[in-house]
Amino acid sequence: MTDSIASASSTTLHLLGHFSELYTGAERELLDLKRLLAGRRPVKLWSDVPVNPAYATEGIAAIQPFAHQFPKDGVLLMGGVHLQPGMWLKYTRFERIILLHNLSNQRQLFAIVEGVREATGLDPDLVFVSRLLQRSAALPGRVIPSLLELAPFLEVAADRFGESPGAATAPRPFTVGRVSRDFLDKHHPHDLALYRMLASRGIRVRIMGGTCLAPGLDGEPGIELLPAGAEPVPAFYRSLDAMFYRTGMFTEAYGRVVLEAMGAGLPVVAHSAAGYAEVMEHGLSGFLIESQEQAYDALMALEGSAGLRRRIGLAARQKAVEVHGDEATQRDLAFYLR
Incomplete structure (x- = not known):
């Protein structure tokens, strides 16, 4: 038994991703997984496409079959069905292949x-998010x-709720925002009108991953459009009082940015047709909406009540810990270490 455990612990886990773009959830998960497994198993990161230079410090090797x-x-852990493994796969002798399914594309x-x-x-062993x-x-x-590293977001929540020594929040207008990749299909067609309505009520709107919305929103008072990655995500969440999230052309399979926001103690208003809806409890740890009117009403209710923001934010943090805290993470890591 001891020899078997020692053998398993020395077996390399190869994490295969598509590291040509920054800020994609699938690749962020692979980076987090490598850090979470540090010291427990040899881990190697691979990319099936040329690696973006911004990943230079991550030790990612581009696959070169010839x-x-x-x-x-x-x-081998394949980090998504968006990957396109080539002929090199025929010349391997893996003990096990794990496939993460994280896109709403069954074909x-x-x-x-x-x-x-x-x-x-x-x-392949299938893992659904x-x-x-x-x-x-x-x-x-x-x-x-x-899988995600929740600790940096829990620090934000501790400061938000006055649980850290010397923690203080400077006065500011009520601020709503979101994080995503900077592509139009990550945004719903009605989002622009919603942001204008919020801004007209004196609410500040910050969208990181929102420069693609510039043709419709650029120059609007109170609306700030930032490129993806303009700020570290935990720091960005410090600037918000609530998060709003819905997508356009596709269904969000999970939406890890939503759980990170919940871990940061933010009340989240998000569309109900998504994977994160399995975690969020409407009216208790967030608000699940289906229409423009519901989104506006929920955000205005949060703007009008600091008590409501605190109650929902505390419950959101607790739910995020249940799903992504140390105990849950160690249980899920055991599957990959098997």
């Missing part, structure tokens, strides 16, 4: 499962919410 530079054995899922099976003879995805795929697998 130079024989690709993962060959141990355990890609079925294609990659079949491709892995044909190339390696292995059926939400029950929503597992139900839509109708395949066996394990549901593990997107």
Whole structure:
């Protein structure tokens, strides 16, 4: 038994991502997973495309099949069905392959499962980031919410609720914001009108990952559009009093930024058709909305009541800890260390 455990602990876990772009949730999860596994198992990061120079300090290797530079054995974790593993997969001898399913695209899922099976003879262990995805795929697998490092966000919450020594928040207008990649399909077509309505009531709006909205909002008083990554996410959440989140052309499979905001003690108003809705309890740890009117009413209720903001924010932090705190994280990491 001891030899088996020692062998498992020395087996390299290869994390394969698509590290050409910054701020994508799938790749952020792989980086967090590497940090969470530090000292417990050898971990190597790989990219199936050229690596963005901004990742230079992360030790990510680009796969180069003709130079024989690709993962060959141990355990392979494929960080999403957006990956396109090439012919090199046929020349590997993995003990186990894990596939994270984190996009609402079942056609890609079925294609990659079949491709892995044909190339390696292995059926990948499927990990779904939400029950929503597992139900839509109708395949066996394990549901593990997107792994993330919650500690930096809990520090924000401790300051927000006056639990840190010397913590103080400077007076400011009530501020609503959100974080996402800077692409139009991450935003709902009605968001622009909502932001204008909020700004007209004196509410400050900050959108990180919002420069794509500039044609419709640039120059609007009280609305600040920032590029993705303009500020560290925990620091950005310090500047907010509430978070609003909904997407446009696709269903959010999980929405880790929502759980990070909850961990930071922010009351979140978000569309109900998403994976995070399995975690958030409407009216208790956040607000799940389906219409423009519901979104506006929820945000105005939060603006008008500091007590409501505190009650929802405290419950949101507790829920985030239940799902992504140390105990839950260690339980989920055991699956990858198996």
